[in-house]
């Protein structure tokens with residue numbers, strides 16, 4: 001169904017009923033997509049209409065956080081507005097992609113202070129999920145480099161938010177999954193680098209205890225992340241390949257964004273099963289050199305290996321997949337992870353993308369995910385038996401004082417969510433205070449009754 005609804009600034013705005021999903025392809029819903037060209041047009045729509053509405057960046061969140069009956073497509077707000085060469089302060093609209101920032105600024109010696117494992121996300125999405133990267137233990141979440149942003153509220157007002165100005169909105173919006181309004185533009189710091197290459201160290205470990213030991217030994221490394229074989233059991237349970245890195249200092253800034261191959265269609269669901277995942281894990285683990293090795297890798301190779309394969313989400317088949325990402329407080333991380341890995345191996349529900357990270361201090365934002373401890377992210381193909389397993393894992397996570405990452409979630413229960421996020425009350429109060437809860441809602445916020 002297509003209907004022409006508004007004629008603003010010589011641009012025809014078309015509302016389309018389309019099917020929408022996140023990166024995981026689960027769930028799939030029907031909604032209306034609102035493409036705006038100006039913030040004035042967006043404000044007019046917001047104040048004259050009613051019903052649920054949510055901003056959508058580049059759709060790289062996995063579940064239902066960017067899905068609603070009305071979705072504001074932010075990619076059209078993609079202008080870079082100002083840059084201060086002395087401080088690295090960039091001002092840009094919220095629909096700019098991190099990849100676009102890298103293309104302009106990395107050859108000039110500037111890099112993102114915080115970047116997640118894909119550069120194909122918008123600045124608005126980075127703030128709304130308060131994303132973290134391989135350097136969380138050193139530099140924290142994306143909000144730590146944000147000076148301020150302009151937020152469009154439900155009544156049409158645009159307010160500037162920072163750690164000191166409209167602080168309650170700042171704390172609620174960073175990590176607030178679009179539920180506090182629409183970020184129009186942001187000011188945040190880039191950092192100086194002298195190379196577009198990373199000096200990488202790879203450490204192969206034999207079990208979870210060794211993996212924890214390696215993380216601790218390399219805690220002063222600026223970047224670290226481990227791939228973990230989640231199907232290995234017994235003495236080798238938790239065997240991993242830990243990668244640490246730091247920027248090279250060779251002055252080589254010849255950055256060229258890499259475009260790799262693409263998965264042309266959804267693979268049949270049966271391609272991914274326990275046997276194929278086990279085989280992949282075995283090969284990947286054996287491929288890494290024993291002990292410790294060093295090499296030099298590109299920024300894209302180190303930070304964004306999955307971006308090299310376009311539409312890689314299609315390998316999970318038409319039913320899609322979900323990423324289960326949780327974090328546990330450090331003191332109970334070893335015990336909790338052991339229990340969770342046993343549960344997963346016992347259920348035979350392997351994931352070949354299984355990423356373990358050591359996180360640093362928790363920030364003050366009401367719904368940001370990280371807390372000091374270890375977090376694991378696992379991709380699982382959607383199938384009936386999966387949901388029971390994930391419910392059991394939820395119990396373990398919250399019993400140990402942990403939480404699940406909203407930006408990856410498509411299925412947790414309200415109770416799991418409420419137990420994991422103790423500052424939810426403050427978040428709800430901000431939504432009430434500015435009358436945001438009557439307008440900004442996603443399928444996720446309805447499901448979790450946020």
Ligand SMILES: Cc1cc2nc3c(=O)[nH]c(=O)nc-3n(C[C@H](O)[C@H](O)[C@H](O)COP(=O)(O)OP(=O)(O)OC[C@H]3O[C@@H](n4cnc5c(N)ncnc54)[C@H](O)[C@@H]3O)c2cc1C
Pocket residue numbers: 023054055056057058059060061062065066074094095115116117118120121122123124125126128129130131132133134176177178179181182183184306307407408442
């Ligand atoms: C391969 C891959 C690797 C990833 N690695 C990491 C990682 O290492 N660390 C990490 O933290 N995350 C990671 N992510 C998740 C990703 O960084 C987040 O989901 C991010 O928010 C996606 O941004 P987006 O622009 O695609 O936003 P969307 O997915 O479209 O939206 C995400 C949320 O942001 C809100 N939002 C978007 N734009 C605005 C706006 N302008 N104003 C208000 N709210 C807005 C939406 O309402 C929604 O709630 C990864 C995702 C992928 C696919």
